[in-house]
Amino acid sequence: MNEPIVRGLHTRFLRGLAAAPDGVAIRVGAEMLSYAAVHERALAWAGALADAPVVGVLADKGMVSYVGVLAGLYAGATVVPLPPSFPVERIRQMLAIAGVSAVIADENGIATMAEADSRVRVFAPEHPALVDPGLRIPFGTALARPRSVDAAATAYVLFTSGSTGRPKAVPITHGSTEHYFRILDERYDFGTDDVFSQTFDLNFDCAMFDLFCGWGAGAAVHAVPAQAYRKLPQFFAERGITVWFATPSAIALVRRLGGLTPGSMPTLRWSFFAGEALRCADVEDWQAAAPRSTVENLYGPTELTVTIAVHRWSPDSSGALAVNGVVPIGAIHDGHDYLLLDGEDDEGELCIAGPQLTSGYLDPADNSGRFLERSGRTWYRTGDRVRRLATGELAYLGRLDSQIQVQGWRVELGEVEHAVRGCAGVADAVAVAATHNGATELVVFYTGARLATVELARQARQRLPHGMVPKEFRYVDEFPLNTNRKVDRARLARVAAGNSALGVGRTV
Template identity: 30%
Template sequence: MTVATDAPAYVIFTSGSTGEPKGVEMCHQATANTIDQLNRHYAINSNSRVLAVSALDFDLSVYDLFGLLSVGGSVVLLNEASRRDAATWLELVHQHHVTTWNSVPILLDMLLVVAENDARPLPFSQVMLSGDWIGLDLPPRLQAKTHSQIPLIAMGGATEAAIWSNSCEVKGELPEHWSSIPYGKPLPNQTYRVVDPCGRDCPDWVAGELWIGGMGLATAYRGDKKLTAQRFVMADGKRWYRTGDRGRYWPDGNLEFLGRIDHQVKVRGHRIELGEIDAALAQVKGLSRGVALTIGEPKKLVAAFVKEAQATLDTQVITAQLEQQLPEYMVPSHLLELETLPLSANGKIDRKQLLNEFMALELKQAEFEAPEGELEEQLAKIWQSLLKRPQLSRHDDFFAIGGDSLSATQLIQTLQQQHIIPTSVSLTALFSAPSIASFANAITQAWRDLSGTTSDTDELFEEGTL
């Protein structure tokens, strides 16, 4: 069947991080340009296999399906019960010899947490990451679990520009001046501009709005001519998509992503780009990631951060380093340490959840009920260490007090290593029973099912800790 190259291939909705979700209409030519270039460059073929960890309403799934199937490759699908279970992913990766990994960074992080205690090397030939900042710890951890120096392909772009528009291939030692993996350079047949408010190109190192041009651009926002005209503009005879992202060019031609333009805030009369504070946090030695936001009225700047493993710096040290990089009015007044930063369903930083974290600090602690019995006390101790909480009630919800899919994966691994839970208890059990009390009941029932007895909790717990 013959299909016109400019005919609609699919409509996919944006994540809604900037407001009302919008239906992005992509044509065959735009999407095929991205897919064909990557398949050709990385030798994706009929022997390639990918584990489809991205949901179908997220545009990374477009490559999972059409990228692999267009060359006769295979797509390994997940059922809903195992969609967030990294232990299941690891078994499927080995069972089906998955060669290509394609996800947001947090999902690879979850896989590597589980793989650390597995002697088998990961069978990947390519690892593609996009959708969020990529920490500098991921490349060496990935290399430690693979056969050889496989490429970690860091990519970026927009749903409105055929999945990806830029890439940075990472191998070997990372440059010392990097604070995170940069955006890299435009993909073939695509181009970028860094534009100031007057529509002029910014010099190297000067931040501006990222505009994407070339063959990957979407046809339109389906059924919204006004928004299409606002976001897809003509300049110098070429069509461009205004991403709403901030970035800058380095002298070597690499692009650096600096966050969203709509994260600009006004504090004490000063207009502040939160992305600039995020970038300064990324420069602090010992920090894995930091995110700034505002709370309250009048607004005040705060920031949440995650430390690197073994890092010993405290909030005073972080503040002192920020004061060397930023003017006084841009230094956050309060810093909150978290084990991991909360993420949206698509793996991006969930600023609304972060805001709830800070607001919770200003509320009186809810009625406290101490953990009961040896199993609950053991769980509480591990949760406190993992989530860095001084005190936990037996009815606290793991995910409401700062836990996420990554820390949940780490929790399940720790409990299995200490033989507190049987292997039949997976991440799904924690999602179903997220409090200390309910999770302890689930563990107790799992041991009973395994032993075929109705022993009391303490006896079961003793058996589980041998």
């Protein structure tokens, strides 16, 4: 009798299991688990979670979190990755909003749950004694096989920040992920010999690319610890990393730590960047360090299933397509349509419809202003201004909320940043708006050489109209990063508004 066909995101792992049962599926530090071992463990854990429709994974990056995500999917549940480092109140909100009925936790996750005073049941496979006996989920009978799920069922829920301070929950279906990974399978040549980096926290959607592209190919997925950035070329060489994915901010970090010397990363075949604007100058440096690697800029909000557009870097043509020194976001995935809202000619707010689009936030109240009904279809308003290029690809112009008014001037922060980056001695720059004495002013934080404000202002005036010249320039050794290793623009904006002592120079 034929085995029933299993459907769902977790079939990606089953493909890897069939291709390389004894191959490494996950490596964390010195610990490694084969596909067969992860499969057996996930089935055992899934048996304990068989009656939980929504499973939270409250664990730091480690075997508990990786196997936990797979176990939740094997059980046919919706998976909700939750970082123990988040504030307890935020964790409490996320549990409630997502309707989490059981949590897989490591030791830090157990401590967070105890502080949150949640009545949610806890499965702690490595630390069962630390769990309240009344809430402890014991091991049950292992599942014989992963459960099949409907394409319309929710595979996972991720959270984005909300304007009210309350996180917004984004449900992504198995059908959306099926479309997404089918496109990636057609585009890339990943195989059992590949070794994937895993840099993102599991609550960041790009982590799904790391795991399920790697697992779908029978490749090894290696967690990248923070200390690896100090000597990243050495880490790549020791692990044989062939596929890298990170935010563009990682490039500046590796450069600052001396890792971007020419030819220093020869093992890389593919290099992917997403999550923020990717600068041409950064790609050039990365490409020189990884000469055998194909570099791509991936774009996509969480609401559109990880990434929805891609541009493959070409040293011959990409620079000419760039706007303000930023690599284009590229072409929208097949099967999707887009429109440019409230724009002129070939510019406007990017709105997208298609199979990767979420059906809406878990709380319908959060949908207001983010979704557009037009021509009988639902479109997601990305909030990003783009320009349609002659090639048909899209160039990123900036966030709608990054366009500000300064004394009557309409200012794009991306243009200001690009201009300041061009000043002699400046390595990188981030522009924010700050209100002082009732007036909006431009403040630029920059890295590189500490320069006289007068000199920076002189150079900026050579590149910008007078009304767009920043009012303040603040030198920093490095930009603060948030938990996803993106530049923490919100923190810089707060510093600017508070006139914090980071070394302030006013233009004259």
